Amino acid sequence: MLNLLRFREVADYSASPELMPKKPISGKEAYQRYIDHTLPFLKESEGEILLMGEGGKYLIGPTDEQWHAVLLVRQSSVESFLAFESNQEYLKGIGHRTAALKDSRLLPIVEANRTL
Numbered sequence: 001m002l003n004l005l006r007f008r009e010v011a012d013y014s015a016s017p018e019l020m021p022k023k024p025i026s027g028k029e030a031y032q033r034y035i036d037h038t039l040p041f042l043k044e045s046e047g048e049i050l051l052m053g054e055g056g057k058y059l060i061g062p063t064d065e066q067w068h069a070v071l072l073v074r075q076s077s078v079e080s081f082l083a084f085e086s087n088q089e090y091l092k093g094i095g096h097r098t099a100a101l102k103d104s105r106l107l108p109i110v111e112a113n114r115t116l
Contacts, residue, residue, distance in 0.1 A: 001081075003071035004055070006103040007031060016095025028068070030100035037093030045084035046076035 007027030013020035019033075035052075042048065055067035075081040084090065 001073045001075070002105075002107040002109055003069075003073065004067040004105040004107075005031065005069040005071065005101060006066070007068045007100055008102045011096075011099040013095065013099045015098050019093070019095045019099070027100040027102065030096050031069070034093060034096035034100060037096060038090060041084055041087050041090040042073070045080045045087075047080065047084060048074050050074050 008030075009027065011025050011027050011030035013030075025033075035049075039049075049071065051070070051072040053070050055070050057063070057066055075084070
C-alpha cells in the first residue's frame with residue numbers, strides 16, 4: 001500500500017480527546033505516535049513498513065500539490081490486512097492518525113510480474 005501523507009501544522013484531537021497530549025503537538029508528531037502504536041499490530045498481521053520517507057514537490061505532476069511523507073507498507077494478504085484494520089486494540093490508537101493528517105491517499109498495489 002502506498003500512503004501519501006499531508007500533515008496538519010498542529011494535530012487536531014477534537015475527534016479523539018482521550019488521546020490528546022497535554023501540550024499541542026505537530027501533525028508529524030501525532031503521526032509518529034500512530035506509527036508507534038500501530039507497529040505491533042502490523043507485525044502481528046505479517047505486515048511491514050518497507051519505506052517511510054519525506055515527500056516533496058513532484059517532478060511530474062501538479063505543481064501546487066505536495067505530500068509531506070510517503071509510506072510503503074507490505075501486507076501478506078488481503079485477509080491479513082482486513083484482520084489488521086479491524087483489530088479493536090489497533091483501532092484504539094487510530095485517532096492519532098486522524099489528528100495528524102490534513103489529507104492522505106492510500107493506493108493498494110499488487111506486485112506485478114517484472115516483465116511489464
